[in-house]
Amino acid sequence: MSDPDPKRKLQELDAKLATWKAARTEGKAHQEEHYSQAQIAWRMVIEMVAGLGIGFGMGYGLDILFGTTPFLMVVFALLGIAAGINVMLRTAKEVQAKQASQGAQDKGQAGPDGNSARGDGAQERTKDGD
Numbered sequence: 001m002s003d004p005d006p007k008r009k010l011q012e013l014d015a016k017l018a019t020w021k022a023a024r025t026e027g028k029a030h031q032e033e034h035y036s037q038a039q040i041a042w043r044m045v046i047e048m049v050a051g052l053g054i055g056f057g058m059g060y061g062l063d064i065l066f067g068t069t070p071f072l073m074v075v076f077a078l079l080g081i082a083a084g085i086n087v088m089l090r091t092a093k094e095v096q097a098k099q100a101s102q103g104a105q106d107k108g109q110a111g112p113d114g115n116s117a118r119g120d121g122a123q124e125r126t127k128d129g130d
Contacts, residue, residue, distance in 0.1 A: 040091065040095055043091060044088045044091055044092075047084055047087045047088055047091065048081075048084035048085070048087075048088055049084070050084065051080040051081060051082075051083040051084025051085075051087065052077060052080045052081050052084055053080070054080055054083075055076040055077045055078070055079050055080020055081065055083065056073060056076065056077045056080060058076045058080075059072045059073035059074065059075060059076030059077055060072075060073045062076070
């Protein structure tokens with residue numbers, strides 16, 4: 001009692017899988033955005049702690065080598081913090097530029113009559129609500 005057309009069943013199954021995969025990938029956009037923001041925050045924290053740790057380690061090593069116990073450790077720890085802040089600011093500028101370019105692309109998707117590219121007549125609200 002087999003189906004007379006197994007290729008048709010296979011094509012139907014392939015179509016169902018394609019629609020399921022398409023629905024699944026559409027739902028990930030918000031989650032990926034959320035995780036990317038968390039990743040950026042962790043990246044900044046790690047850069048700051050790494051700068052402090054490297055500066056502290058270099059200062060401690062030089063203090064042991066030269067016998068100037070707290071002096072170079074403090075100086076290099078401060079330099080490490082400054083380097084960490086510098087890298088954090090560079091990361092923030094990179095993220096800001098990326099968001100600005102995405103915002104420009106989003107604004108560019110509106111049609112010539114001011115309607116959204118979706119074609120459903122939805123218009124952006126102005127600040128005064130009109």
